Amino acid sequence: MTALVEVKGLDKAFGGVHAVEGVSFAVEAGQVYSVIGPNGAGKTTLFNLITGLYTPTRGEILLNGESTAKLEPNQLAERGMCRTFQQMQICMNMTAIENVMLGRHLQLRNSLFTTLFRLPSLRNNETAARKRAADLMEYVGCGDYLDTEASAMSYGALKRLEIARALAAEPKVILLDEPAAGLNATETSALEALIRKIADQGITVMLVEHDMKLVMGISDRLLVLNYGRVLAEGAPEEVRQNPDVIAAYLGG
Amino acid sequence: MLNRFMQSRLRGLVILALILIILPAFLGNPFHYELAIQMAIIAATVVGLNLLVGFAGQISLGHAGFFGLGAYFTGIATGTYGWSSLPALVVGAIVVGTIAWLVGRPILRLKGHYLSMATLAVGFIIAIILNNERAITGGPDGMPVPALDLFGWELSTFGRYSLFGIEISGVQAWYILASVVLLVAVWFALNLIESPIGRALRSVHGSEVAASVVGVDTAKYKSLVFVISAIYASVMGGLYAHFQGFITPAVASFEFSILFITMVVLGGMGSTFGVILGAVVLKLLPQVLADFQELETVMFGLILMLTMIFMPKGLLPTLTAAVSKRMRKKAGGEA
Numbered sequence: 001m002t003a004l005v006e007v008k009g010l011d012k013a014f015g016g017v018h019a020v021e022g023v024s025f026a027v028e029a030g031q032v033y034s035v036i037g038p039n040g041a042g043k044t045t046l047f048n049l050i051t052g053l054y055t056p057t058r059g060e061i062l063l064n065g066e067s068t069a070k071l072e073p074n075q076l077a078e079r080g081m082c083r084t085f086q087q088m089q090i091c092m093n094m095t096a097i098e099n100v101m102l103g104r105h106l107q108l109r110n111s112l113f114t115t116l117f118r119l120p121s122l123r124n125n126e127t128a129a130r131k132r133a134a135d136l137m138e139y140v141g142c143g144d145y146l147d148t149e150a151s152a153m154s155y156g157a158l159k160r161l162e163i164a165r166a167l168a169a170e171p172k173v174i175l176l177d178e179p180a181a182g183l184n185a186t187e188t189s190a191l192e193a194l195i196r197k198i199a200d201q202g203i204t205v206m207l208v209e210h211d212m213k214l215v216m217g218i219s220d221r222l223l224v225l226n227y228g229r230v231l232a233e234g235a236p237e238e239v240r241q242n243p244d245v246i247a248a249y250l251g252g
Numbered sequence: 253m254l255n256r257f258m259q260s261r262l263r264g265l266v267i268l269a270l271i272l273i274i275l276p277a278f279l280g281n282p283f284h285y286e287l288a289i290q291m292a293i294i295a296a297t298v299v300g301l302n303l304l305v306g307f308a309g310q311i312s313l314g315h316a317g318f319f320g321l322g323a324y325f326t327g328i329a330t331g332t333y334g335w336s337s338l339p340a341l342v343v344g345a346i347v348v349g350t351i352a353w354l355v356g357r358p359i360l361r362l363k364g365h366y367l368s369m370a371t372l373a374v375g376f377i378i379a380i381i382l383n384n385e386r387a388i389t390g391g392p393d394g395m396p397v398p399a400l401d402l403f404g405w406e407l408s409t410f411g412r413y414s415l416f417g418i419e420i421s422g423v424q425a426w427y428i429l430a431s432v433v434l435l436v437a438v439w440f441a442l443n444l445i446e447s448p449i450g451r452a453l454r455s456v457h458g459s460e461v462a463a464s465v466v467g468v469d470t471a472k473y474k475s476l477v478f479v480i481s482a483i484y485a486s487v488m489g490g491l492y493a494h495f496q497g498f499i500t501p502a503v504a505s506f507e508f509s510i511l512f513i514t515m516v517v518l519g520g521m522g523s524t525f526g527v528i529l530g531a532v533v534l535k536l537l538p539q540v541l542a543d544f545q546e547l548e549t550v551m552f553g554l555i556l557m558l559t560m561i562f563m564p565k566g567l568l569p570t571l572t573a574a575v576s577k578r579m580r581k582k583a584g585g586e587a
Contacts, residue, residue, distance in 0.1 A: 030516060038318075053461065053465075058430075072469075073464040073465050074464045074465075074466075074467045074468055074469045077464075077465055077466055077467035078467055079567075082465060085362075085461070085462075087459045089459040090457075090458070090459065090462065091454060091455045091457075091458025091459050091462060092449070092458055093454055093458045093522070094454055094455070098454075100469070101451060101462070102451050102452070102455050102466055104448070105452055105465045105466055106467040109448075110447065110448055110449070114358060115443060115444055115447045115449050115450075116440050116443055117443065118443040118446075122447060125446070125448075126446075133319050134344050159468060165466060168466075169467060200398070205323050208406070227532075241353055
């Protein structure tokens with residue numbers, strides 16, 4: 001079985017700083033795969049490389065066996081990869097549900113002609129997309145906000161909204177960059193349940209997270225980064241007992 | 253029933269249509285009609301420009317260039333080569349759209365001030381060409397444009413026509429045409445905004461990164477909206493040329509581009525009906541201020557400045573927000 005996401009010898013240098021250096025790993029379909037490490041370890045850089053926002057200095061990323069070197073982020077989305085951001089990327093000039101419907105972009109192909117005259121096929125597609133977006137907002141737990149302006153929503157609700165938008169694209173793999181950052185304990189446990197639900201649907205989840213309780217409880221495999229290099233990789237139990245990891249990160 | 257109407261999608265369009273129907277009651281003479289027709293044509297142009305500026309968040313300081321190109325294409329095709337108006341407008345739109353696409357591909361990679369400068373340069377280049385190609389355009393002296401003809405039926409401002417048995421003057425006929433064109437332009441814009449394409453455009457404004465990770469090809473959509481807004485400008489430029497009967501390179505000038513952008517910003521970026529109001533206000537203001545004579549320009553500038561300071565979101569969005577706030581307060585007081 002080939003891996004869904006495979007990273008081989010990945011390097012990213014910003015000037016003289018190697019943010020990511022010689023990183024290799026593979027994510028099997030259906031796994032919850034977490035990337036942990038101290039601040040500045042290169043976790044977000046790694047996500048930006050995988051989703052095509054950065055170009056690697058060296059190395060290769062394969063999505064479903066296909067090299068992603070020449071692909072733009074939107075082409076990766078067409079191939080089933082979607083993500084959320086540590087610094088949330090929400091369109092504040094739209095309502096909540098419009099943000100989620102934006103996630104349906106790839107499923108909604110209407111010609112300019114159909115659009116200008118607002119033909120029935122477009123109206124039907126829009127109604128269906130709105131219904132689906134409303135269901136997804138219910139699913140992630142922000143169903144009360146449908147027509148609220150995104151700019152008027154709370155931080156926690158926006159975090160969930162971003163996940164709903166990513167899910168709307170019907171991804172094979174979803175990358176969540178610090179989804180629990182800034183959430184309180186109740187919200188974090190709700191998030192944990194949500195990630196489990198997503199994984200149970202068969203969607204591969206890649207996670208960057210600082211909350212150790214969340215990560216240890218939910219992950220199938222862990223990748224530990226330190227100063228851009230791989231410190232350890234394996235199942236949560238193995239990683240927890242790895243002496244390098246204890247020394248560098250968990251602090252004994 | 254009134255409540256349902258107020259929530260319906262085309263509420264604004266219906267209100268605009270009603271205003272356009274009632275307005276002739278207040279238009280006393282041909283000069284008033286002329287002003288109203290110019291307003292409608294320019295309003296339709298800025299509705300197109302607003303798609304680019306207000307919704308997709310890209311700036312164009314050279315849009316009069318496309319307006320001027322459309323005007324001159326129509327003028328030359330109908331005047332010099334004897335084309336009929338409709339093919340001239342359509343082919344003109346295709347040509348200008350293609351030029352916009354060719355120009356837009358590279359310059360839309362730029363952001364902010366750099367994009368402003370690039371579009372500014374595009375406008376200047378077009379104005380310079382229109383000024384210098386004397387043999388084709390008549391140069392700074394301008395050129396006459398024949399009256400609009402649709403399938404052999406000529407619409408001249410000096411003619412007399414009959415509509416369902418009622419005799420109307422040429423300017424009144426033009427007023428009807430301009431009103432219909434404005435309504436169609438607004439209808440297309442509304443349909444575009446409330447569609448997957450419109451969401452993609454607004455997402456480019458909201459967060460380009462978010463747009464790209466859900467699969468929006470941001471470069472493609474920026475080009476698309478640039479071309480659409482250029483086509484709006486081209487068609488309206490063509491109609492303007494027919495209506496005026498005479499055009500000079502001033503229609504493609506920098507001042508005209510700035511006027512368009514000011515209408516969008518003053519009326520309310522991202523508000524289709526707001527920018528129409530912006531066009532009306534900026535077209536009327538000089539008429540109203542004419543009494544101030546030498547102080548006219550000072551007053552004009554002062555009014556613009558005060559509006560932008562106290563209503564940064566633009567006229568219509570600020571007014572609607574104020575009205576709905578009042579209504580909420582009233583509802584709250586009764587409860």
